[in-house]
Amino acid sequence: xxxxxxxxxxxxxxxxxxxxxxxxxxxxxxxxxxxxxxxxxxxxxxxxxxxxxxxxxxxxxxxxxxxxxxxxxxxxxxxxxxxxxxxxxxxxxxxxxxxxxxxxxxxxxxxxxxxxxxxxxxxxxxxxxxxxxxxxxxxxxxxxxxxxxxxxxxxxxxxxxxxxxxxxxxxxxxxxxxxxxxxxxxxxxxxxxxxxxxxxxxxxxxxxxxxxxxxxxxxxxxxxxxxxxxxxxxxxxxxxxxxxxxxxxxxxxxxxxxxxxxxxxxxxxxxxxxxxxxxxxxxxxxxxxxxxxxxxxxxxxxxxxxxxxxxxxxxxxxxxxxxxxxxxxxxxxxxxxxxxxxxxxxxxxxxxxxxxxxxxxxxxxxxxxxxxxxxxxxxxxxxxxxxxxxxxxxxxxxxxxxxxxxxxxxxxxxxxxxxxxxxxxxxxxxxxxxxxxxxxxxxxxxxxxxxxxxxxxxxxxxxxxxxxxxxxxxxxxxxxxxxxxxxxxxxxxxxxxxxxxxxxxxxxxxxxxxxxxxxxxxxxxxxxxxxxxxxxxxxxxxxxxxxxxxxxxxxxxxxxxxxxxxxxxxxxxxxxxxxxxxxxxxxxxxxxxxxxxxxxxxxxxxxxxxxxxxxxxxxxxxx
Amino acid sequence: xxxxxxxxxxxxxxxxxxxxxxxxxxxxxxxxxxxxxxxxxxxxxxxxxxxxxxxxxxxxxxxxxxxxxxxxxxxxxxxxxxxxxxxxxxxxxxxxxxxxxxxxxxxxxxxxxxxxxxxxxxxxxxxxxxxxxxxxxxxxxxxxxxxxxxxxxxxxxxxxxxxxxxxxxxxxxxxxxxxxxxxxxxxxxxxxxxxxxxxxxxxxxxxxxxxxxxxxxxxxxxxxxxxxxxxxxx
Numbered sequence: 001x002x003x004x005x006x007x008x009x010x011x012x013x014x015x016x017x018x019x020x021x022x023x024x025x026x027x028x029x030x031x032x033x034x035x036x037x038x039x040x041x042x043x044x045x046x047x048x049x050x051x052x053x054x055x056x057x058x059x060x061x062x063x064x065x066x067x068x069x070x071x072x073x074x075x076x077x078x079x080x081x082x083x084x085x086x087x088x089x090x091x092x093x094x095x096x097x098x099x100x101x102x103x104x105x106x107x108x109x110x111x112x113x114x115x116x117x118x119x120x121x122x123x124x125x126x127x128x129x130x131x132x133x134x135x136x137x138x139x140x141x142x143x144x145x146x147x148x149x150x151x152x153x154x155x156x157x158x159x160x161x162x163x164x165x166x167x168x169x170x171x172x173x174x175x176x177x178x179x180x181x182x183x184x185x186x187x188x189x190x191x192x193x194x195x196x197x198x199x200x201x202x203x204x205x206x207x208x209x210x211x212x213x214x215x216x217x218x219x220x221x222x223x224x225x226x227x228x229x230x231x232x233x234x235x236x237x238x239x240x241x242x243x244x245x246x247x248x249x250x251x252x253x254x255x256x257x258x259x260x261x262x263x264x265x266x267x268x269x270x271x272x273x274x275x276x277x278x279x280x281x282x283x284x285x286x287x288x289x290x291x292x293x294x295x296x297x298x299x300x301x302x303x304x305x306x307x308x309x310x311x312x313x314x315x316x317x318x319x320x321x322x323x324x325x326x327x328x329x330x331x332x333x334x335x336x337x338x339x340x341x342x343x344x345x346x347x348x349x350x351x352x353x354x355x356x357x358x359x360x361x362x363x364x365x366x367x368x369x370x371x372x373x374x375x376x377x378x379x380x381x382x383x384x385x386x387x388x389x390x391x392x393x394x395x396x397x398x399x400x401x402x403x404x405x406x407x408x409x410x411x412x413x414x415x416x417x418x419x420x421x422x423x424x425x426x427x428x429x430x431x432x433x434x435x436x437x438x439x440x441x442x443x444x445x446x447x448x449x450x451x452x453x454x455x456x457x458x459x460x461x462x463x464x465x466x467x468x469x470x471x472x473x474x475x476x477x478x479x480x481x482x483x484x485x486x487x488x489x490x491x492x493x494x495x496x497x498x499x500x501x502x503x504x505x506x507x508x509x510x511x512x513x514x515x516x517x518x519x520x521x522x523x524x525x526x527x528x529x530x531x532x533x534x535x536x537x538x539x540x541x542x543x544x545x546x547x548x549x550x551x552x553x554x555x556x557x558x559x560x561x562x563x564x565x566x567x568x569x570x571x572x573x574x575x576x577x578x579x580x581x582x583x584x585x586x587x588x589x590x591x592x593x594x595x596x597x598x599x600x601x602x603x604x605x606x607x608x609x610x611x612x613x614x615x616x617x618x619x620x621x622x623x
Numbered sequence: 624x625x626x627x628x629x630x631x632x633x634x635x636x637x638x639x640x641x642x643x644x645x646x647x648x649x650x651x652x653x654x655x656x657x658x659x660x661x662x663x664x665x666x667x668x669x670x671x672x673x674x675x676x677x678x679x680x681x682x683x684x685x686x687x688x689x690x691x692x693x694x695x696x697x698x699x700x701x702x703x704x705x706x707x708x709x710x711x712x713x714x715x716x717x718x719x720x721x722x723x724x725x726x727x728x729x730x731x732x733x734x735x736x737x738x739x740x741x742x743x744x745x746x747x748x749x750x751x752x753x754x755x756x757x758x759x760x761x762x763x764x765x766x767x768x769x770x771x772x773x774x775x776x777x778x779x780x781x782x783x784x785x786x787x788x789x790x791x792x793x794x795x796x797x798x799x800x801x802x803x804x805x806x807x808x809x810x811x812x813x814x815x816x817x818x819x820x821x822x823x824x825x826x827x828x829x830x831x832x833x834x835x836x837x838x839x840x841x842x843x844x845x846x847x848x849x850x851x852x853x854x855x856x857x
Binding site (some may be wrong): 398408409415 | 634641646
């Protein structure tokens with residue numbers, strides 16, 4: 001049983017490390033924890049955790065179909081573990097999705113705000129429903145433990161067949177619609193992986209993967225718990241997978257040939273290498289291995305073949321999910337160690353739950369029994385502390401919690417503390433703008449900006465008196481200091497208080513004790529507030545609120561000023577409901593319209609840049 | 624020296640603080656878990672909850688309880704604990720560090736109070752140490768860690784006091800600061816694994832004792848047999 005304990009200890013170490021990284025992700029966001037960007041918005045978490053995760057959980061629907069629809073009763077012993085694997089797999093997918101969503105707290109939106117045109121909507125609903133079905137399908141097993149729930153159990157068992165039907169239907173739908181997701185990017189995916197029949201390919205490969213996942217899981221657990229592996233059953237599954245894989249290969253190759261893309265397979269590009277590796281590892285190799293009856297009967301070859309299919313199909317999902325798009329987007333992406341550790345952590349947690357369920361409930365024909373838990377067994381003294389840590393469950397509790405604790409602490413220590421800040425903030429200085437009829441507010445100074453009708457705002461808000469609404473005259477003697485004087489940077493806040501200047505002769509030669517009370521530590525927090533001396537810091541009726549000595553970034557300041565006011569006005573003015581919408585001021589244009597002379601920061605194509613209204617014609621005139 | 628100081632202030636601090644926070648949480652949860660298991664196994668489910676809670680509160684706020692058999696020791700201990708808890712948490716400089724690191728701040732001790740409490744902690748810590756050596760009954764019961772703890776605990780207080788009243792050269796300041804941080808980090812790591820764990824287990828101690836000292840159902844007979852007291856009234 002040492003095998004199980006060591007495995008669990010390692011899994012707990014991984015989970016502990018990932019837990020700390022996971023907290024960092026939720027505290028500081030995607031920009032800090034991932035290597036994703038606008039050109040590569042989907043990375044390891046979608047490619048491996050979601051795309052491959054859903055496919056890996058396919059064993060559930062494959063085996064229930066075999067047993068309940070095809071009536072192959074001999075496979076019944078492996079139904080429960082397969083359903084459990086599928087259920088945990090889907091839970092893991094949902095958890096990973098929470099990490100990957102920019103606004104994870106909005107995950108429920110799909111329930112209320114329907115977008116029936118989106119394949120993602122269909123995937124989301126299917127996954128939600130299927131997870132529920134799997135829960136209902138599996139729950140009779142843990143309910144067995146207590147007679148209190150006998151009624152619920154019999155109720156659920158009565159509906160087993162409809163549930164199985166529903167489960168198979170839902171899986172068929174979303175296993176294939178995961179492929180449909182990529183139909184919307186025909187020009188971003190490499191042609192070898194893009195196909196109009198991607199949904200069908202995804203479905204067939206999911207069936208093959210489901211068969212092989214059951215095999216692999218059965219082999220792995222029989223190794224762990226030293227129990228007898230169901231080799232007879234597994235060899236039958238392997239035999240079936242030969243057929244499924246052959247169909248997959250046939251459909252895939254003929255699709256490529258019909259599309260006239262067969263020349264791409266051997267053109268020597270790195271995509272062609274990926275493709276050959278994928279087909280050899282995930283399809284051709286296993287077909288060859290499992291076609292030989294002796295190999296199907298041998299555990300070693302079953303191990304080899306099932307691992308090849310699993311890796312090959314995971315590789316395929318990662319390829320479709322984004323790896324092969326890099327050649328076209330021109331962006332390079334490799335997951336950061338934080339992304340990898342979270343993926344590993346979610347996977348480890350799912351395995352731990354699986355082992356827990358297997359030990360606790362009646363998942364297999366015979367539940368594994370811990371030899372140290374026998375009533376007659378002698379106490380096993382811990383080597384380090386020379387004490388008996390109690391029965392295996394108690395001893396495990398002590399050790400696993402320590403493992404979790406230490407790896408969590410290590411992760412907390414190595415996650416850079418002070419360096420955690422948003423990678424998105426680039427220091428872009430702002431420029432002066434003064435008066436005039438229409439101001440052109442240029443967000444990134446890349447020709448995409450907003451036309452701000454300055455004159456119109458003055459006349460609508462009450463002529464000269466209204467200047468103070470937006471302009472705060474915070475520099476003494478200067479009655480119209482421009483925004484750029486304090487909001488110095490486009491995306492970063494800056495210090496609005498000149499400490500050196502205040503103590504210099506030009507700044508009034510102010511002694512320290514004027515602001516810092518004597519005897520107190522001289523720090524910003526213990527100093528006097530600015531408005532104690534600068535009484536007219538903000539004019540009467542200003543919209544701005546003075547909080548700290550820090551000027552927010554230019555973009556933030558402008559947005560707050562405009563958006564807040566527009567939101568208010570949208571409520572009071574009739575027929576102006578759209579006033580607070582982004583597109584009211586920002587017009588979207590695709591990059592094709594950009595002038596080649598236009599200075600662009602960065603070299604990646606961005607699709608949602610905004611452009612000054614009317615600038616389009618200006619740019620065209622330049623051509 | 625500077626690199627060492629940065630290491631101690633950065634990664635090492637985060638490592639040790641996380642071990643402390645999670646370690647304390649861990650033993651707290653394991654204790655509650657153990658208590659629940661003990662309750663489930665208990666044959667006699669009539670637990671005197673009220674009495675246990677009353678006793679716990681009595682020990683948490685030792686107003687009358689403490690000055691029973693060893694009034695001097697109790698007084699010293701209470702005074703020692705006051706400074707020990709208040710100064711690290713409510714010192715102005717510490718709160719400032721938390722604020723710059725996490726954005727969270729809280730009320731702070733006035734400087735003079737902090738000074739007096741620091742000095743009192745040092746003095747009472749030493750008094751407790753010597754008391755343990757001098758008093759026969761105490762030294763008889765003591766383990767090695769019982770002598771070490773008062774000494775380890777006052778190190779950050781002494782070095783912290785020196786740094787706060789910077790009458791030293793910059794090099795000296797850095798040295799004392801390094802000792803201050805490292806000793807505090809040593810305490811952090813040891814906290815959940817030694818007797819100092821009572822800082823979180825204290826509220827449970829009475830409850831666990833009340834729950835645990837009950838025999839599981841049908842075990843009284845074998846226990847009586849193995850004690851050679853079969854049939855003897857307990």
